[in-house]
Amino acid sequence: MHDSLVLYTNPMSRGRIARWILEEVGAPYRTELIDYGPAMKSPDYLAINPMGKVPAIRHGTTIVTECAAICAYLADAFPEADLAPPLTARGAYYRWLFFAAGPLEAATTDRDLGMEPNTEQQARVGYGSIEAVLETLEQAVSVSEYIAGAHFSAADVYLGSHIGWGLQFGSLESCPAFVDYWARVSDREAFRRANELDDRAMSSVAKHHPA
Structure with missing residues (x-):
């Protein structure tokens, strides 16, 4: 996957919105799953989002948080996807x-x-x-x-x-x-792909954190 576009997410979050827009865009991206709790409040992740919440994206040196902003940014950053009007x-x-x-x-x-x-x-x-x-x-x-x-x-x-x-x-x-x-x-x-990816990620999270 392309390291210049990274999604920080958890499948049990609004990160599903960011995943959907990324699948609509169609550009390659890497996913970093962030667990709730200490990982989401760690210094490394707080450097990405000081709120300690997901989702966030990093595109090169640009970091965007807040789902509406992520949607608007990606539509503009990848105009070939035709996701924003003139x-x-x-x-x-x-x-x-x-x-x-x-x-x-x-x-x-x-x-x-x-x-x-x-x-x-x-x-x-x-x-x-x-x-x-x-x-x-x-x-x-x-x-x-x-x-x-x-x-x-x-x-x-x-x-x-x-x-x-x-x-x-x-x-x-x-x-x-x-x-x-x-x-x-x-x-x-794109919606179906995003759901499949996040559902698969949920299974992975469940294996690491059994009830």
Whole structure:
């Protein structure tokens, strides 16, 4: 594998998003599996990500953390993969990529933790209310085949992952718009390859850390 592009991940993490976008890009890369616990907080890994979390990527001398940033970076670094619209047509692409990273994740996390803002507090919260976020998202995925138009993009990898996980684990209601969108964006060879690689990695991690 090519040492100039490295994925730092754990198969039981958001690293699955980074794996998917790497498989969409199609460039050779090396994987370093980072165990939870001391390894993820070691000085060597903290030099990669001071937060001590995965995923992260290293591309030559460039290090990128945060899944939305990884998706956007790789789409730009490998334009031949055609995962980002032309700059003049990136309004929806950027909008929904960072909508998922901001309002969607914050709203669903707060609700899952029982921390939903009341009516008075909603004006002080970036997403307002979970109802507004989900109504907006349902409309957005119903407008066109993909989130930024007729063409699949890195924004679909990131937003689609949130919706797929939400449907799987119950943090999103299984409405037809979400189900249909997830079926469209996940029906890709790169997604299937990424899942196979991470599932295989999970088996490897389990062997090293038996229950």
